[in-house]
Amino acid sequence: MVYLDLITNLALLVALSVVSGFIDKRWPRSTRLGVLMQGALFGGAAVIGMLHPLNMGPGLIFDGRSVMVSLCALFFGPWAASVAGLMTIACRIGVGGVGTIMGVLVILSSAGIGLFAHVRLLKATEPPSTRNLYLFGLVVHLVMVALMLTLPESIIISTIKRVGIPVILLYPLATILVGKILSDQVSAIQHAEVLRTSEEKYKSVFEAANAGKSITLLTGEINVNQAFCDMLGYTKEELKNKKWQDVTPADGIEATQKIVDSLLQGKEDSARFNKRYTHKNGSYIWTDVSVVVHRDADRNPLYFITTIIDITERKRTEEALRESEEKFRVLVDSTPAAVMLYQDDRWIYANKAAETICGYSVKELLTMHFWDFIHPDYKSVIQKHGRKRQQGEKTTNRHEFKIIAKDGTEKWVDLSGASTTVQGRLAGIISILDITERKRAEEALRASDAQLRAVLDATPFPIAIMDAQDNNIEYWSQSALALFGHTAPTTPEWYQLAYPDSEYRREVIDRWKPSLETARLSGRPVNTGEYRISCHDGSARVCELYATFLSNKLIVTFRDVTDLKHSDDLLKLKNLVFDASFAANSIADLEGVVTEVNNAFLQIWGYPSKDEVVGNPISYFFKDMGEAVAAVTAINVNGQWQGDFTARKRDGSTFKGYAVATVIRDRNGKVTGYQSSMVDITSQRKAESQREAALEEIRNLNKNLEQRIKERTAELKETIDLLEETNKAFVGRELRIIELKEQIAELEAKITAMY
Numbered sequence: 001m002v003y004l005d006l007i008t009n010l011a012l013l014v015a016l017s018v019v020s021g022f023i024d025k026r027w028p029r030s031t032r033l034g035v036l037m038q039g040a041l042f043g044g045a046a047v048i049g050m051l052h053p054l055n056m057g058p059g060l061i062f063d064g065r066s067v068m069v070s071l072c073a074l075f076f077g078p079w080a081a082s083v084a085g086l087m088t089i090a091c092r093i094g095v096g097g098v099g100t101i102m103g104v105l106v107i108l109s110s111a112g113i114g115l116f117a118h119v120r121l122l123k124a125t126e127p128p129s130t131r132n133l134y135l136f137g138l139v140v141h142l143v144m145v146a147l148m149l150t151l152p153e154s155i156i157i158s159t160i161k162r163v164g165i166p167v168i169l170l171y172p173l174a175t176i177l178v179g180k181i182l183s184d185q186v187s188a189i190q191h192a193e194v195l196r197t198s199e200e201k202y203k204s205v206f207e208a209a210n211a212g213k214s215i216t217l218l219t220g221e222i223n224v225n226q227a228f229c230d231m232l233g234y235t236k237e238e239l240k241n242k243k244w245q246d247v248t249p250a251d252g253i254e255a256t257q258k259i260v261d262s263l264l265q266g267k268e269d270s271a272r273f274n275k276r277y278t279h280k281n282g283s284y285i286w287t288d289v290s291v292v293v294h295r296d297a298d299r300n301p302l303y304f305i306t307t308i309i310d311i312t313e314r315k316r317t318e319e320a321l322r323e324s325e326e327k328f329r330v331l332v333d334s335t336p337a338a339v340m341l342y343q344d345d346r347w348i349y350a351n352k353a354a355e356t357i358c359g360y361s362v363k364e365l366l367t368m369h370f371w372d373f374i375h376p377d378y379k380s381v382i383q384k385h386g387r388k389r390q391q392g393e394k395t396t397n398r399h400e401f402k403i404i405a406k407d408g409t410e411k412w413v414d415l416s417g418a419s420t421t422v423q424g425r426l427a428g429i430i431s432i433l434d435i436t437e438r439k440r441a442e443e444a445l446r447a448s449d450a451q452l453r454a455v456l457d458a459t460p461f462p463i464a465i466m467d468a469q470d471n472n473i474e475y476w477s478q479s480a481l482a483l484f485g486h487t488a489p490t491t492p493e494w495y496q497l498a499y500p501d502s503e504y505r506r507e508v509i510d511r512w513k514p515s516l517e518t519a520r521l522s523g524r525p526v527n528t529g530e531y532r533i534s535c536h537d538g539s540a541r542v543c544e545l546y547a548t549f550l551s552n553k554l555i556v557t558f559r560d561v562t563d564l565k566h567s568d569d570l571l572k573l574k575n576l577v578f579d580a581s582f583a584a585n586s587i588a589d590l591e592g593v594v595t596e597v598n599n600a601f602l603q604i605w606g607y608p609s610k611d612e613v614v615g616n617p618i619s620y621f622f623k624d625m626g627e628a629v630a631a632v633t634a635i636n637v638n639g640q641w642q643g644d645f646t647a648r649k650r651d652g653s654t655f656k657g658y659a660v661a662t663v664i665r666d667r668n669g670k671v672t673g674y675q676s677s678m679v680d681i682t683s684q685r686k687a688e689s690q691r692e693a694a695l696e697e698i699r700n701l702n703k704n705l706e707q708r709i710k711e712r713t714a715e716l717k718e719t720i721d722l723l724e725e726t727n728k729a730f731v732g733r734e735l736r737i738i739e740l741k742e743q744i745a746e747l748e749a750k751i752t753a754m755y
């Protein structure tokens with residue numbers, strides 16, 4: 001299969017290289033435009049090959065770009081090589097995958113080797129020989145095989161084993177094929193210049209002929225008579241300098257060229273054949289062509305004399321019959337599927353693909369029963385349905401089973417069958433595709449799927465895999481079961497478990513479905529939003545759901561944001577407390593520059609907006625710079641500070657404030673800034689001052705009162721002493737003294753009351 005795929009790819013590129021000659025005729029390679037167009041042709045051909053490559057795995061492709069880029073550089077030089085190289089590099093990078101680096105290096109090395117050979121090998125009078133073309137192709141592709149070492153280590157050996165030999169064998173041959181086409185174009189251009197001098201020879205001989213006549217140069221230029229012009233609907237002026245290829249359909253050029261080449265090689269001196277010409281109106285004219293080559297004395301060809309007779313009507317009748325047969329033959333021979341007919345239990349027709357799949361030649365197959373190479377495990381079933389099919393009975397027309405090829409290899413095939421008639425008798429017709437590789441891939445996919453599920457089970461994010469219609473849930477990761485405590489096999493059942501509240505369930509579905517369509521159309525993961533999911537234990541988890549479509553599956557990833565939501569709620573609460581506080585709150589960075597304040601701060605300091613506050617240093621809001629420095633120093637040393645200070649408002653006035661400030665630390669304990677909370681205590685301090693003055697006045701009054709009491713007490717003591725002396729002097733007058741004492745006591749009470 002590797003050889004077949006590579007040959008198919010290279011054959012496409014060889015075919016596309018023929019277009020180079022057409023470009024060279026219209027835009028010669030001697031002009032910059034011609035060279036650039038050749039670069040675009042070869043780059044485009046290489047890109048087409050890259051889009052239909054031998055695919056060795058994701059991003060690991062092999063195609064004929066090295067052939068096209070190297071030959072483009074060899075034959076057309078650096079400008080063309082640059083255009084082709086840039087186109088193929090861009091395409092290879094766009095394809096991407098593990099082989100990107102190798103692919104780009106192969107393009108660059110091919111262009112480099114081609115440019116080196118352009119200088120050393122290509123000469124204006126001598127195109128490269130077949131030997132040189134082979135050596136050139138061999139060098140380019142030995143380098144290509146060496147560059148396989150740039151692939152990931154895990155696939156280097158297997159890649160070299162699988163494609164190394166095909167590359168070394170096939171690619172140099174493709175280089176020879178394309179190189180010879182280009183060499184022939186160079187030779188044709190050179191020869192055209194030599195032969196153009198004989199264009200007018202024998203012109204008058206043909207003018208009177210009723211049949212179409214043409215003197216054709218070896219390079220293809222035609223000089224025709226009026227009968228030929230009338231046949232194709234052109235004037236002589238319109239056909240001037242035209243080549244026979246220009247009035248020949250593209251699919252007929254190769255066959256005609258082979259006849260021309262045979263004449264040029266001296267195998268024949270004349271030839272007769274049928275060919276088509278293209279009428280001016282686009283229709284085809286079938287002709288009977290007789291051509292004679294005229295040679296010089298050394299038998300070197302000089303030019304052709306051609307007679308052309310219109311046989312269109314005859315050919316239409318023949319073509320109608322041949323067309324239906326040809327379509328079937330081309331279709332059958334070009335398909336990779338084996339197409340086979342059987343009648344009376346034996347094969348009566350098999351195409352080339354049947355030989356490839358079964359290993360038997362067509363001659364061998366035509367001697368076999370249609371069940372002879374069927375694997376024993378499936379032979380009876382296929383024999384039963386095959387006989388029903390050849391008898392025109394209704395039966396199963398699609399089977400997958402194994403066959404045993406001629407070399408003993410067991411292969412899986414996919415058979416599609418139907419009934420038909422051949423020569424008026426019932427027969428069976430089948431097509432067989434070799435699906436061995438697909439079966440192996442399916443097995444590998446199953447193993448890979450098991451590995452993937454193991455990886456998904458190990459991931460902490462819950463994951464669900466469901467069908468693209470969002471109906472059946474095919475897989476739940478272990479982390480989903482661990483988080484939710486329950487799962488469900490279908491989406492409706494999951495809705496019931498995860499969203500038991502019917503109203504909320506409808507809300508979820510209304511949000512989920514549009515997001516799912518967005519993911520389906522975009523082909524990218526889509527965050528469908530947050531959903532509150534009920535768990536088996538009665539708790540609820542808030543999850544973000546991400547939806548993405550891969551192939552025919554819907555992948556849903558759950559991101560549990562419950563704790564994050566709680567943290568967000570706490571942060572919002574803190575911000576609310578910060579903003580709603582009556583105290584002036586502020587935050588500053590490590591440079592002491594204010595980064596955030598609340599409304600109370602603006603009101604107390606007299607600022608209309610935060611814009612005038614944020615960006616100023618802390619000291620800007622202190623009247624005394626010394627107080628600011630002391631506060632900041634205390635915070636840096638102790639991690640906090642509290643105390644009174646004199647603040648300066650926006651209008652320059654001052655007030656007394658009491659502040660508490662601390663450092664702000666991150667989760668790792670690193671200081672990231674400062675925060676403070678302040679209240680205006682101007683009124684409090686003023687009241688305290690007034691209270692202190694009143695207390696001082698009271699203390700002074702108390703001192704005066706105490707002094708007066710002392711003076712009165714001394715006076716009373718003298719009076720009492722006098723009374724006692726009087727009492728002593730006047731015995732028997734005690735009652736009077738008692739009365740006097742009572743009067744003195746009353747007097748002291750009155751004095752006390754006065755003060």
